[in-house]
Amino acid sequence: MKVTVEWIKEFVASEASAEEIGDTLTMLGIELEGIADSPLGAVLDFKVTPNRGDCLSVIGIARELAAKDAIRFSPTELFVRAAKGFPRGDENQLLADARVDIEAPDLCHRFTARRWDDVRVVPSSEKLQARLSACGMRPINVVVDASNYVMLELGQPLHTFDFDLLREHRIVVRRAGGNANFKTLDDLERKLSPDMLMICDGVGPVAIAGVMGGANSEVSESTTRLLLESAHFDPSSIRSTRKQLGMSTEASYRFERYVDPEGTLRAENRFAEILESETGVAPVAGIIDLYPNKRLRQPILVREARWDRLLGMEVPRAVAASSLIALGFEVNETDDGLSASAPSWRSDIRREDDLVEEIGRLWGYDRIPEALPTGATMGGEDDEPNFYSICRNGMLRMGFTEVLNHTLSDESPLDIRSERVRMRHPQAPELALLRSSMLPGVAQAVARNRGRDLQLFEVGRVFHGEHEFTMLGFAMTGRLLEEDWCDPASPKADFFSAKGVIESLATMIQRNILFRESDDPRFHPGRRGTIVTESESIGDFGEVLPEIAAKLDLPKGCVIAELDLTALFRAPVSECLYKPISHFPPVRRDFSMTISKSVPFKDIESAVRGSASELAERIWPISTYEGKGIEPGTHALAVGLILRHPDRTLTDEEANAICEQAWRTLIRLGATRR
Amino acid sequence: MKEIEAVEERAQLEIEKATSTKELRDIEVRYLGRSGELTGLLRQVGSLPTDQKPLFGKAVNEAKSRLQEAIDLRESALRAEEEAKQFAQEKVDLTMPGRKVRVGLPHVLSQTIDRVKRVMIGLGFRYTEGPELEEVRYNFAALNYPPDHPAMDDQDTFYIDDDRLLRTQCTAIQGRTFERMKPPLRVFTIGRCFRNEAVDRTHGHTFMQVDAFMIDEGISMAHLRGTLGAFARAMFGPEMTVRFRPDFFPFVEPGVDFAITNPFKHRGGGDWMEIGGAGLIHPNILDAYGIDTEKYSGFAFGLGIERICMTQYGIDDLRLFFDNDLRFLEQFPG
Missing domain, CATH: 3.30.930.10 (Bira Bifunctional Protein; Domain 2)
Incomplete structure (x- = not known):
């Protein structure tokens, strides 16, 4: 809210500078966002929190200043008159020739009206215009300007009708009841909904209550008779209406944040005063004031022991009492503290701790000392997030760099789950869906760094139907080690690089991972795999399908993988147990063969293992070769075997016997010795 | 006896002049090896008068151990020289960058x-x-x-x-x-x-x-x-x-x-x-x-x-x- 310093000083007498006023209010919780210059001097711009609708006014700001620092900010005569309601003396007289009915007292708690005859709708005075302009409002004519002026000064939005355009000279406050269109005074057709609170005349709507007036009853230059509305509306009704209409006005902004229901008449009187001083025209004597829903304020007890304990500092009872009184509370002392009734403009004060806050806020939070809580609690981390940290660190240990991608995402050929979660009101395609796969993100990071040798990963949440879980995604492309002058020909990342990473990760996180054939269309049909635990499928990996790679600007041969870490967290843990180390020498034997490529290595391995049983320390493929000299469909394969006995040295004869037995099985598989 | 002295003197001279450990190894073989000169002198003991035998033998053995000592000494000096040369040849350019290590970086x-x-x-x-x-x-x-x-x-x-x-x-x-x-x-x-x-x-x-x-x-x-x-x-x-x-x-x-x-x-x-x-x-x-x-x-x-x-x-x-x-x-x- 913008307000000039000179206007504030009409309500509190003070020598304080604009900056000092701004600082004082900021330390009270009404944050100064900026200071600007104007023909009337400094303009302060405050950010008022939504619980403090009362501070969306000059008088509210002035009241805070006076309450905080009575020495530097003392209330002026104007402030005192405002507190008395700018009385005119005709408040007990009923306004003639007009009628108001409130048919929705649950939404309109009070409606006050005054009337003027013989008004002249002319431009307002320079002084009025200057203040409005400095506070960011455009001067229009004296009627509109005076109502805006009162709204800024007292916080009460006002609305003026051309009385002669009100059919039957009557106001009915009721719900719209239907879905009619209604033209507001900005000349836009608004679609009403049945629950919206409307101000109607004897025939139909003339204003959207608390939001904006209608074009059909607008004050114009030809207006001679005015009806002034000053009302209190239910905040959440106003909020719901203006949200449905997709609009916000100075009036609705204030009504949503609670306008003082006791201030409606005061605002009418102030308007009368301003209009009289501007144009010399006084209102018709008498008022209409319907107040069907008066809120009774109950005193709240606040114990001194409680405010001392919660604030962590002692605030003398007398100080607490005078702070609350200055803020407009009615205060009585009790045996153990105070009893305070909140002023009508403070809807945020509901229980004891709300008063504790007021007492602390005015005494000053800078007086709160630092203390550490005593009592012991165990710091630590829940098992599940800790497991994800271990996975993340595992990837870092393997030389992968961490990237972060957005949860909100677009369609992608790499994200193909059927039940993706969709935003209710997507604002842009790239914000329309929640990711259900980590692959688009890591692929995008690869494309972002095109031309480099990359090993990238991300751990994050994905969403599928009703499920939210944590996944790891990684991508590898180019050389495994970055090019350097010592060894320019480092091997390149391929399918088996990715498989190796998955296997190493499984070891680090002590989970048993297996691989199955995959039919995932995102990958090269010959270079892909599904990652499984004993009970479920937990991920996919492989070389990106060339067509998709081209579309996403990925280098050829880029391998990507994703693993469901939440499923892995739940999977059984492989126990980590010490095994004694044998002190006897190993025996190595190599098997060199040609064999059909359709025989999986797993079968060859188990043939060798079958004969060696417990003595086999390691079995591994040394090399494969196909091409010249090798029959098509077969390959030359060398397999290494390391044998070791736990308790003695193995003899050559024993090793040879094992080998011969292995060879017999291998030959049955179709192998030929080379 | 004079012969022993002559051989030793010659050997000492050669040891001093040796420029590599390989040369020194040759000298060692030539004088102290199984068919080396001093070893050969030892074989003459048999043809000497009985009373001179112990003296001659002792003199040869003493000469042998002196030569061995000289060779060892010279060898360690030469080895140090050779190593130094080798190291000099193997000297790296400290300003060349180190080999790349793939380090995973946390975000x-x-x-x-x-x-x-x-x-x-x-x-x-x-x-x-x-x-x-x-x-x-x-x-x-x-x-x-x-x-x-x-x-x-x-x-x-x-x-x-x-x-x-x-x-x-x-x-x-x-x-x-x-x-x-x-x-x-x-x-x-x-x-x-x-x-x-x-x-x-x-x-x-x-x-x-x-x-x-x-x-x-x-x-x-x-x-x-x-x-x-x-x-x-x-x-x-x-x-x-x-x-x-x-x-x-x-x-x-x-x-x-x-x-x-x-x-x-x-x-x-x-x-x-x-x-x-x-x-x-x-x-x-x-x-x-x-x-x-x-x-x-x-x-x-x-x-x-x-x-x-x-x-x-x-x-x-x-x-x-x-x-x-x-x-x-x-x-x-x-």
Whole structure:
């Protein structure tokens, strides 16, 4: 809210500078966002929190200043008159020739009206215009300007009708009841909904209550008779209406944040005063004031022991009492503290701790000392997030760099789950869906760094139907080690690089991972795999399908993988147990063969293992070769075997016997010795 | 005997002149080897008169051991020379770059998160996590937001449907925690939050937030300030202090925003770094979860990871965090 310093000083007498006023209010919780210059001097711009609708006014700001620092900010005569309601003396007289009915007292708690005859709708005075302009409002004519002026000064939005355009000279406050269109005074057709609170005349709507007036009853230059509305509306009704209409006005902004229901008449009187001083025209004597829903304020007890304990500092009872009184509370002392009734403009004060806050806020939070809580609690981390940290660190240990991608995402050929979660009101395609796969993100990071040798990963949440879980995604492309002058020909990342990473990760996180054939269309049909635990499928990996790679600007041969870490967290843990180390020498034997490529290595391995049983320390493929000299469909394969006995040295004869037995099985598989 | 002396003298001369260990090895063989000259002299013993035999033998053996000693001495000198030469030949160019090692780098935001996590665990808080796709009630109603209140306007929300949204604040874990844990408790989380905001250098629709809270007997604003002070000092050094200003969040009463001494003031900026909101947990929330407000009170605070990270490293554009340009990420090797 913008307000000039000179206007504030009409309500509190003070020598304080604009900056000092701004600082004082900021330390009270009404944050100064900026200071600007104007023909009337400094303009302060405050950010008022939504619980403090009362501070969306000059008088509210002035009241805070006076309450905080009575020495530097003392209330002026104007402030005192405002507190008395700018009385005119005709408040007990009923306004003639007009009628108001409130048919929705649950939404309109009070409606006050005054009337003027013989008004002249002319431009307002320079002084009025200057203040409005400095506070960011455009001067229009004296009627509109005076109502805006009162709204800024007292916080009460006002609305003026051309009385002669009100059919039957009557106001009915009721719900719209239907879905009619209604033209507001900005000349836009608004679609009403049945629950919206409307101000109607004897025939139909003339204003959207608390939001904006209608074009059909607008004050114009030809207006001679005015009806002034000053009302209190239910905040959440106003909020719901203006949200449905997709609009916000100075009036609705204030009504949503609670306008003082006791201030409606005061605002009418102030308007009368301003209009009289501007144009010399006084209102018709008498008022209409319907107040069907008066809120009774109950005193709240606040114990001194409680405010001392919660604030962590002692605030003398007398100080607490005078702070609350200055803020407009009615205060009585009790045996153990105070009893305070909140002023009508403070809807945020509901229980004891709300008063504790007021007492602390005015005494000053800078007086709160630092203390550490005593009592012991165990710091630590829940098992599940800790497991994800271990996975993340595992990837870092393997030389992968961490990237972060957005949860909100677009369609992608790499994200193909059927039940993706969709935003209710997507604002842009790239914000329309929640990711259900980590692959688009890591692929995008690869494309972002095109031309480099990359090993990238991300751990994050994905969403599928009703499920939210944590996944790891990684991508590898180019050389495994970055090019350097010592060894320019480092091997390149391929399918088996990715498989190796998955296997190493499984070891680090002590989970048993297996691989199955995959039919995932995102990958090269010959270079892909599904990652499984004993009970479920937990991920996919492989070389990106060339067509998709081209579309996403990925280098050829880029391998990507994703693993469901939440499923892995739940999977059984492989126990980590010490095994004694044998002190006897190993025996190595190599098997060199040609064999059909359709025989999986797993079968060859188990043939060798079958004969060696417990003595086999390691079995591994040394090399494969196909091409010249090798029959098509077969390959030359060398397999290494390391044998070791736990308790003695193995003899050559024993090793040879094992080998011969292995060879017999291998030959049955179709192998030929080379 | 003269012969022995002559041979020894010749050998000593050759040893001195030897220029390599290989040459020395030849000399050794030539004089001391099985068919070497001195060894050959020893064979003459048989043809000598009996009384001279022991003397001659002794003289030869003595000459042999003197020569051996000379050879060893010369050898170690020559070896040192040769090694030095070898080393000189093998000398590297120290200015050539080292071989590349592939080091995995944690993301710069993760680095800040990891530090915050260590400090909070050190302060006795337990790290837990909640869903990013949250139930509307945990995000708002459970945090004392009245229905349809303008406080929600601060947080333009991504709704999935009437019951689900992307959490706008990690504080949403509070209700979930109070359902499963009883005080005393100290709990915190760090995670993604989402707000439907236009994206620019300082605003994003996604950001990382730390949210922490504790409940125990007699917890006060002083404990809040002390804990934040301890946190700030662990993060940024012993001179950190905490400033409170009143602020409003529906889930705390009293509510404050807090700033810490700006540890990076030397790089410009104000005296204070405003990093979060805090306060005592609203008694309405404690009531709702059956926690006796006469016995217990608690505090809660939340702060933004990006703000800390950006200030620490002088990063001026929030969008870089999710851009994944290695030229950015590699500047923070962790």
